[in-house]
Amino acid sequence: MEKNSPETEHPVKAFGWAARDTSGVLSPFIFSRRAAGDNDVMFRVLYCGICHSDLHSIKNEWGFSTYPLVPGHEIVGVVTEVGSKVKKFKVGDRVGVGGLVGSCHSCDNCINNLESYCPTYVLTYGATYYDGTTTYGGYSDIMVASEHFVVRMPDNLPLDAAAPLLCAGITVYSPLKYFGLDKPGVHVGVVGLGGLGHVAVKFAKAFGAKVTVISTSPNKKDEAIQRLGADSFLVSHDPDQMQAAMGTMDGIIDTVSAFHPLQPLLGLVKTNGKLIMVGAPDKPLELPVFSIIMGRKMIAGSGGGGMKEMQEMIDFAAEHNITADIEVIPMDYVNTAMERLVKADVRYRFVIDIANTLKAAKN
Amino acid sequence: MAKNPEEEHPVKAFGWAARDSSGVLSPFHFSRRENGDDDVTVKIFYCGVCHSDLHVAKNEWGFTNYPIVPGHEIVGIVTKVGKQVQKFRVGDKVGVGVLVGSCKSCEGCQQDLENYCPQLVFTYNSIDCDGTKTYGGYSDVIVVHQRYVLRFPDNLPSDAGAPLLCAGITVYSPMKYYGMTEPGKHLGVAGLGGLGHVAVKFGKAFGLKVTVISGSQSKEVEAINRLGADSFLVTSDPAKMKAAIGTMDFIIDTISAVHPLLPLLSLLRLNGKLVTVGLPNKPLELPIFPLVLGRKLIGGSDAGGMKETQEMLDFCAKNNITADIELIKMDEINKAMERLAKSDVRYRFVIDVGNSLSHP
Numbered sequence: 099m100e101k102n103s104p105e106t107e108h109p110v111k112a113f114g115w116a117a118r119d120t121s122g123v124l125s126p127f128i129f130s131r132r133a134a135g136d137n138d139v140m141f142r143v144l145y146c147g148i149c150h151s152d153l154h155s156i157k158n159e160w161g162f163s164t165y166p167l168v169p170g171h172e173i174v175g176v177v178t179e180v181g182s183k184v185k186k187f188k189v190g191d192r193v194g195v196g197g198l199v200g201s202c203h204s205c206d207n208c209i210n211n212l213e214s215y216c217p218t219y220v221l222t223y224g225a226t227y228y229d230g231t232t233t234y235g236g237y238s239d240i241m242v243a244s245e246h247f248v249v250r251m252p253d254n255l256p257l258d259a260a261a262p263l264l265c266a267g268i269t270v271y272s273p274l275k276y277f278g279l280d281k282p283g284v285h286v287g288v289v290g291l292g293g294l295g296h297v298a299v300k301f302a303k304a305f306g307a308k309v310t311v312i313s314t315s316p317n318k319k320d321e322a323i324q325r326l327g328a329d330s331f332l333v334s335h336d337p338d339q340m341q342a343a344m345g346t347m348d349g350i351i352d353t354v355s356a357f358h359p360l361q362p363l364l365g366l367v368k369t370n371g372k373l374i375m376v377g378a379p380d381k382p383l384e385l386p387v388f389s390i391i392m393g394r395k396m397i398a399g400s401g402g403g404g405m406k407e408m409q410e411m412i413d414f415a416a417e418h419n420i421t422a423d424i425e426v427i428p429m430d431y432v433n434t435a436m437e438r439l440v441k442a443d444v445r446y447r448f449v450i451d452i453a454n455t456l457k458a459a460k461n
Numbered sequence: 462m463a464k465n466p467e468e469e470h471p472v473k474a475f476g477w478a479a480r481d482s483s484g485v486l487s488p489f490h491f492s493r494r495e496n497g498d499d500d501v502t503v504k505i506f507y508c509g510v511c512h513s514d515l516h517v518a519k520n521e522w523g524f525t526n527y528p529i530v531p532g533h534e535i536v537g538i539v540t541k542v543g544k545q546v547q548k549f550r551v552g553d554k555v556g557v558g559v560l561v562g563s564c565k566s567c568e569g570c571q572q573d574l575e576n577y578c579p580q581l582v583f584t585y586n587s588i589d590c591d592g593t594k595t596y597g598g599y600s601d602v603i604v605v606h607q608r609y610v611l612r613f614p615d616n617l618p619s620d621a622g623a624p625l626l627c628a629g630i631t632v633y634s635p636m637k638y639y640g641m642t643e644p645g646k647h648l649g650v651a652g653l654g655g656l657g658h659v660a661v662k663f664g665k666a667f668g669l670k671v672t673v674i675s676g677s678q679s680k681e682v683e684a685i686n687r688l689g690a691d692s693f694l695v696t697s698d699p700a701k702m703k704a705a706i707g708t709m710d711f712i713i714d715t716i717s718a719v720h721p722l723l724p725l726l727s728l729l730r731l732n733g734k735l736v737t738v739g740l741p742n743k744p745l746e747l748p749i750f751p752l753v754l755g756r757k758l759i760g761g762s763d764a765g766g767m768k769e770t771q772e773m774l775d776f777c778a779k780n781n782i783t784a785d786i787e788l789i790k791m792d793e794i795n796k797a798m799e800r801l802a803k804s805d806v807r808y809r810f811v812i813d814v815g816n817s818l819s820h821p
Contacts (some may be wrong), residue, residue: 104665114654206731215731215754215755215756217707275486326566345579360747361744369569369574369577370567372758375751375753376753378749378750378753379749382746382747382748382749383742383747383749384721384744384745384746384747385746385747385759386744387737387739387740387741387745388740389761390737390759391737391738391740391759391761391763392577392613392761392762392763393761393763394577394635394638394760394761394762394763395760395761396758396760396761397747397758397759397760398752398756398757398758398759399749399750399751399752399753399754399755399756399757400753400756401753401754401755401756
């Protein structure tokens with residue numbers, strides 16, 4: 099029997115923009131959402147952040163994309179309907195959804211609030227939901243998600259600038275906490291000053307850390323120090339600067355997703371220091387074994403965070419007035435935005451103004 | 462002008478040295494410093510042959526300063542002590558491991574982590590505080606500052622205990638530091654050589670379930686029947702590797718050749734730790750996805766501090782842990798090195814220095 103088309107497989111009409119092939123070019127796409135089940139929250143999408151993962155996915159750079167693909171996992175909006183068993187939310191609430199919309203709820207990881215490590219988690223887009231249909235992300239007008247995967251957006255956080263916290267935010271917040279870099283006085287390095295990097299600087303400063311930004315672009319120095327509040331700035335290809343900073347950092351959050359050498363970064367951390375990878379290069383990097391043996395150093399990875407931690411992160415951001423630095427764009431600018439994102443030409447996250455521009459793009 | 466090795470110090474010494482990157486060792490006359498106030502002079506009985514000795518003899522890491530006398534798994538007896546030495550007396554059985562000096566004032570030294578001191582002095586192929594080169598344990602005598610000398614427990618056999626001074630501490634230290642001492646957890650040991658076989662013994666003593674991960678089937682019976690491993694995984698068996706995915710809490714990776722990390726990382730469960738103690742001379746490929754998707758980490762570890770090395774020796778004495786060795790004569794060393802290059806030893810050569818190092 100022929101599979102239902104995206105337009106007809108669910109009862110609720112939806113509209114968004116999708117990529118159709120590995121060119122990654124996005125265009126209007128009519129599809130449908132499931133009706134809100136007993137545990138579901140349906141909301142009108144107001145804004146959606148553009149994560150670099152969206153770009154990797156639409157171009158199938160990681161090799162597991164299926165088309166058509168509606169990206170977007172930094173989604174904020176206002177609740178329009180809740181299922182009968184939903185306790186935490188009501189119509190009118192400001193909410194957000196990040197990278198996950200499902201997990202098994204029964205494995206060790208789920209039980210320990212680590213849904214992002216559940217072996218059968220369901221990604222917000224490009225994955226298969228429990229009803230066998232493909233998940234579509236937030237470059238769209240409405241969203242339906244299980245209550246478990248929805249977070250409350252506090253009133254004092256502007257929704258557009260807070261949207262990127264739902265992926266960029268949790269992706270750096272979780273390892274800063276897990277690897278003990280959230281203590282006052284620790285010295286944290288942040289490699290790469292993009293969507294993840296700039297939020298890492300803000301969180302680390304809020305935790306009371308001393309923060310050094312490590313970047314290949316000298317022209318980001320003023321921004322990093324004056325606007326983001328970093329304590330210092332290192333140009334990674336300047337050997338003198340790097341040498342002077344050797345063995346000074348407790349940990350480094352490495353947000354760079356391109357291939358890059360790890361040896362100089364390992365040199366920057368102290369004995370017992372940690373290099374934490376949150377960028378996801380599609381090819382392996384090189385591990386200079388001497389550099390971790392001398393000094394008992396570690397390289398670790400971190401992938402998102404569980405739902406409990408997501409809410410904790412959003413509440414922390416609200417308490418400390420932390421939001422992303424964004425460039426709000428209309429829906430039909432998205433392909434240009436993607437081209438600029440390839441060149442890292444954005445300070446520091448594009449956010450699509452879905453509410454005001456998606457319908458216009460439809461027409 | 463640099464003095465020749467025979468003349469730079471007042472105490473005559475004799476050993477075997479490598480003179481060039483062929484790594485071939487031959488008789489070598491040199492000298493040791495006069496025993497200072499804080500020093501201990503040790504007449505050497507046994508010295509283990511560590512794979513590092515081979516790497517350095519052949520300049521595989523690129524920093525060998527010939528001639529070198531290797532050897533940093535040294536056991537002997539004290540023949541002289543300096544005025545300030547309290548811990549040792551003439552006649553004591555002692556050990557010397559991988560370090561003979563450090564700055565004593567940095568954070569590392571103050572925390573009993575002399576092995577991470579930026580100015581540490583290795584037992585061989587290093588420059589000591591007096592500017593002279595250090596020579597290791599393939600020799601008849603060594604003079605060492607008391608801080609870097611270990612009390613060797615009486616009930617530990619000197620020959621089979623010698624490898625603990627490097628192989629032992631090199632796996633003991635990270636096993637403790639990275640939390641591999643919780644009974645019931647599952648440890649993988651990659652590589653069954655000098656380091657690996659001791660890691661299996663420590664793992665069992667800590668109450669862990671231990672799986673040996675090896676490139677070949679040949680060591681399976683040994684691993685299980687003699688060393689006490691619970692299971693054995695051959696990396697070239699895809700079905701067995703698949704069945705073992707996500708089952709291990711930790712892996713100690715002792716392999717010193719270049720090898721793929723991805724299969725090992727896949728064996729770890731969430732938050733799993735792979736600790737590498739082998740020293741390949743080229744970088745390894747590091748796939749990031751498995752680290753990110755499973756919050757896994759790769760850590761390094763480099764021998765251990767003096768306090769911890771003593772603790773390790775005492776632990777071994779209490780639990781009857783020694784290395785499995787093949788005792789050789791000094792003049793068999795070159796053949797032993799050739800066999801070591803092919804991992805043809807169960808599991809450490811130890812040179813019977815006391816009985817076979819004779820002046821020509």
